[in-house]
Ligand code: IPE
């Protein structure tokens with residue numbers, strides 16, 4: 001394993017082979033708060049801090065595409081106050097876009113924006129526009145995202161194209177479906193990291209994770225650290241991927 005010199009940290013033994021796309025399911029905020037006798041929203045606020053820290057580390061390490069699951073299509077069913085608190089944290093984050101620009105990081109949202117309040121939708125569109133020429137790393141933020149919704153949305157786009165006579169049903173290939181998902185243009189997930197001890201995808205990038213390697217840890221997301229990410233990346237480098245071959 002070669003030594004990889006990171007920009008900010010001293011040195012660290014990281015592998016040369018990094019996943020092209022790392023997905024993070026940011027889970028465990030509520031339990032983190034509960035353990036401390038705090039209200040759940042404080043867990044989300046702490047989780048947002050961890051998100052910034054880990055995103056920074058992804059950049060330092062040299063990852064190209066990273067996706068973070070922030071809010072699922074199913075999370076709307078949570079108590080109103082909790083959803084509201086998450087939305088306010090989201091607003092705050094969206095106001096910090098300059099951070100992304102100085103980091104030369106492009107930001108794209110996965111999921112339909114329609115479900116959000118108008119001011120949030122506008123902020124989302126502005127960030128996508130402002131960072132569209134940033135090319136060192138791409139952050140795919142899954143907000144109001146569901147893998148099933150992603151595939152359904154793509155199916156609708158393709159059906160509309162068939163209806164208009166632009167394509168025939170025979171033209172619908174896996175490649176064409178992928179090109180109509182929210183992640184169009186970005187590689188499939190190579191490495192999926194889920195903290196909090198749950199062993200499931202919870203509707204995150206189900207198509208894109210078809211051949212992903214999974215990394216589960218009991219650490220709750222607010223406690224997830226750059227060192228833990230390094231550990232995971234080293235484990236990834238030692239996995240043997242076959243994609244159905246030998
Ligand atoms: C993840 O943490 C954040 C969101 C789903 C928005 P949770 O809120 O699911 O935390 P736990 O799983 O209840 O601990």
Ligand code: IPE
Nearest residue numbers: 025026027069070071072202
């Ligand atoms: C998945 O976590 C969604 C996000 C982390 C945004 P959940 O907490 O919603 O997943 P389940 O309900 O435990 O499967």
Ligand code: MG
Nearest residue numbers: 027028029030
């Ligand atoms: Mg959870």
